[in-house]
Amino acid sequence: MLIVGGGISGLATALLLSRQGVEVDLVERQERVEALGSGITLIGAALRVLDTLGVYEECLAHGFGVTDFETYNADGTLDSSFPLPSPFGSDGPGMLGMMRPVLHRILLDRAAVEGTTVRTATSPVRIEQDADSVTVEFNTGETGVYDLVIGADGFRSTVRQLVFGRMTPEFQGQGILRVVLPRPAEVTAEIQFHTVGDVFIGFTPTASDRMYMYITFPVEEGYRPDRAELVELARKHIQPFGGVAALIRDDIRDPEQINYTSFETMVVPVPWYRGRVVITGDAAHCPTPHLAAGAAMCLEDAVALAEEFATAPALEKALTAYNDRRYPRCKFVVETGNQLSYWQTHPDTPGADHGGVIAAAFEKLAGPF
Structure with missing residues (x-):
């Protein structure tokens, strides 16, 4: 084959x-x-x-491995938390x-x-x-x-x-920035914030010292930011958010940390x-x-x-x-x-x-x- x-x-x-x-x-x-x-x-x-x-x-x-899902208000205060059941029926991650x-x-x-x-x-x-x-x-x-x-x-x-x-x-009118970042010790769950306007953000731990942040926002069809814009674009979109978003904002320093794509x-x-x-x-x-x-x-x-x-x-x-x-x-x-x-x-x-x-x-x- x-x-x-x-x-x-x-x-x-x-x-x-x-x-x-x-x-x-x-x-x-x-x-x-x-x-x-x-x-x-x-x-x-x-x-x-x-x-x-x-x-x-x-x-x-x-x-x-992530065992919990947490949602946060825009100011960074915890709104809800629930366990992610393991697919193996054990104490393993969900x-x-x-x-x-x-x-x-x-x-x-x-x-x-x-x-x-x-x-x-x-x-x-x-x-x-x-x-x-x-x-x-x-x-x-x-x-x-x-x-x-x-x-x-x-x-x-x-x-x-x-x-x-x-x-x-089918173009969905939305783009995403994925940003690789150092993981603060307190980030152990899958984290999502309630939207501020039409901007949505979340965090996924990927290693003992690393995580990635995702930022979604509306875009016009064909839009693609210059690489030189990526750092300020990411920082701008997470500016209204507190908590871990505010904590890591200054860790966004290099366009090489960031990948952009739009949703089709x-x-x-x-x-x-x-x-x-x-x-x-x-x-x-x-x-x-x-x-x-x-x-x-x-x-x-x-x-x-x-x-x-x-x-x-x-x-x-x-x-x-x-x-x-x-x-x-x-x-x-x-x-x-x-x-x-x-x-x-x-x-x-x-x-x-x-x-x-x-x-x-x-x-x-x-x-x-």
Whole structure:
């Protein structure tokens, strides 16, 4: 099989299929298989899959296990706190914060141990198929013939473009700054502040000495701040907030600490396959980060694909079962994130219930898939 994309979805899928004895060729368009240097929040659904992959303990050792969720008023006073139940029914964390590059390295190393072949600076430029195989021409001039091609190449998926055609994402009118910071000793929970106007902030511990802050705010389509602006932009947006936000404000010093992106979302209509080509992860469904469920959905996709390939009597039945298991759940995550994004950029919306929607979503995602 060919897997296109060396992100979370591609690496997890490669790991599981290689473990089943499938010969897996993974290609990545970038020169290296790596991720942006910002943090990532992994909810309980993601932790379950990391355990299935056999990397949970290693991730926990290189991240920060979170057992509580705290909300704060704008002045920094505590508003509420509740425990995050462990997905394993134990005293373990219900959430894990870690740095994205560390997670990628762990998944890449384990995929290699399981037998996955990885080629970088390689991307498909042409995909043709018949009833029995898929022929892929790469930018390197090489050609390969495969039983199946899995497009796990992210939101700007080349595989999706080549096989499914052009699809237009939905711009949400909101951007995010992710800022890597020293972790004050008192920050041990997942922290979110009530919005001030249309600005929302939160904090996730990622290591014993590190955390990341996220700041969301309305933006026009096409907006992208200059790197030289990033420090003052982050400081300006957190100026109205007290507590830990005020404590760390002067620690925002270098644009290299900060990553900016805007929110564009997509749910590709089912089926997520055409013949012997299937898409997965952000190539099929890309949410906002409001539920911290993007990585979890990518990881669950990998498990569902591998399980269906292992048990279904025929390829099309496996791919149909994969669609049936994944589409409603992933669509729910995207639509719920879009709703939360809208409420944050339209703070006077009557009946907006951020807390209720998030609590209901977490309960839903804690269930089986």
